Amino acid sequence: MATSSKIFITRENGAVFSAPGLSWASARKVSEVLQHDMENHIYLNNIEFHGASPEPIQLQYEREAKRQRAAFPRDETVIQSFYNKKEFMKHMYQEEQYSNFLAFFQREIDEKGVTKVLNEYLFGGDELAESLLSRMVAGIVHPIMHLGSGAEFQQPAIIAQAIAQASVHKDYLGDGFFQPATKVSASDSERSMNLLGIMEAMRADSKVDGILKRAGAEVSKHCSQWTVPEDQIQEKLVEMINTTIYWTATAQNPRKQLKLDFYFIHAVNLSIFFKAFTDFPYLSASNKSRLLEMKGRMDLLIWASRKMPEPQPDDILNYPIHLGWPEVFVNSYLHPSDDGHLAKFVRTVAFAEELCRPYESSRNLKNLPVMGICGSKSEI
Structure with missing residues (x-):
């Protein structure tokens, strides 16, 4: 026991x-x-x-x-x-x-x-x-x-x-990021946006460089627009995990070999645990909502800190697939130099495929990446 x-x-x-x-x-x-x-x-x-x-x-x-x-x-x-x-x-x-x-x-x-x-x-x-x-x-x-x-x-x-x-x-992060974002969100609840929309707005904002010491107010203002109503926790969970994997997978340099950013991997690897958190019977809906808001805002901060790379979806959509999940699992946990990050990343993506599949052809989640993590090119 x-x-x-x-x-x-x-x-x-x-x-x-x-x-x-x-x-x-x-x-x-x-x-x-x-x-x-x-x-x-x-x-x-x-x-x-x-x-x-x-x-x-x-x-x-x-x-x-x-x-x-x-x-x-x-x-x-x-x-x-x-x-x-x-x-x-x-x-x-x-x-x-x-x-x-x-x-x-x-x-x-x-x-x-x-x-x-x-x-x-x-x-x-x-x-x-x-x-x-x-x-x-x-x-x-x-x-x-x-x-x-x-x-x-x-x-x-x-x-x-x-x-x-x-x-x-x-x-x-408390005084310098989460608290300011919460205050802005509470005072301007009508400006809620989806994660992709916030990312586009941040890329267009010349004041945002992802460093809290230099652009704290601007970063917090943008991140405050990610909100999680208590009656939309499941939908926001799906949006968060889909979007996190999307911007992690598509953060590629067109002139270099496909790779995964070390910091972005952590945002993905954390995502799977929010299914466990949102299923907690002993956490209130308000606390589940708050945790998921923190996750989305932290994702945006991590993404911004790496200079907000422009997505390169074609690199992923056109990548030849040769292996199924069983082979990918084995290759990840037997990788000679992986310290656990890769295996966790693979598990999270496999879980996300299951989680997001019911929404793949649904209009319940609007304005999500056109490349669903299930591999579909249709809007999810």
Whole structure:
């Protein structure tokens, strides 16, 4: 049984998407390496959950584990001080406190359960919760990806790791990006736009360069136009994941070999976990809406930070397809130099194909990319 300190993956963990043929041996191996990973510092860990047999799982983990750092020792006095939220905040953005934050959230989950911990520490609305929620998307969105893994595979220990990880990241997006965007959105709710329309407007705005320090007001203003009404969460989820994969896949230099931008990959890899978040029975519709708004706005910020590349859809639409999904899965998790990013990217795109297919010929989602992620050239 999975607990706040024990990882236990099974074939029946209710994953958002998984390749067929996952064995009990593979599930045990994933549990084993993730349990071992918990003994290390939070940085430089990256494990893929699906498809592979035990041997490549162990091989990939051992390759990455060589770069991991030993965990800092725990300090019981400091851990106890975290029950005072003001004291908690004094220790944030101090990586040496990660082990203490992890112990604290493991105990909180043991006492209160995952539901109450998430609703208190991420959605409680107080200063600490607002700061932690913002820090969740720091570090190229790694804390919230960790949270998504814990949510999708029903692992309280990984959820504890995620919140502890957010606690030691810098909050550089709250005051400078999310709060201004929220204020503009609230004062001008009539200007809501779809993601592609916002991207086109940002490309046309000479003041936008994607750097918050130089164009913070302009970037926040544009990003504020992505809103998620509570009665449109499913439709906005589809729009977000379709658009994210579209601008990631089409961000190509016409004069160079087809490649994927490292930062854009993270926006895609995070997307799949929003299916798990929106399916949470213990998150309110308003909090689901808020999370999805944050995701779309963060996507726009990541895209803008890479100089807003003009989409090159022909490079993708005309690319010869030789392999099916089973072969692609195998090639991704056996890739000799991949550290997990590629395998996660492939899983997300395969999931997105399923998610978006019902909308492929529908007019329910207007003005989405003409290249649907299912490979269709028709408007979805």
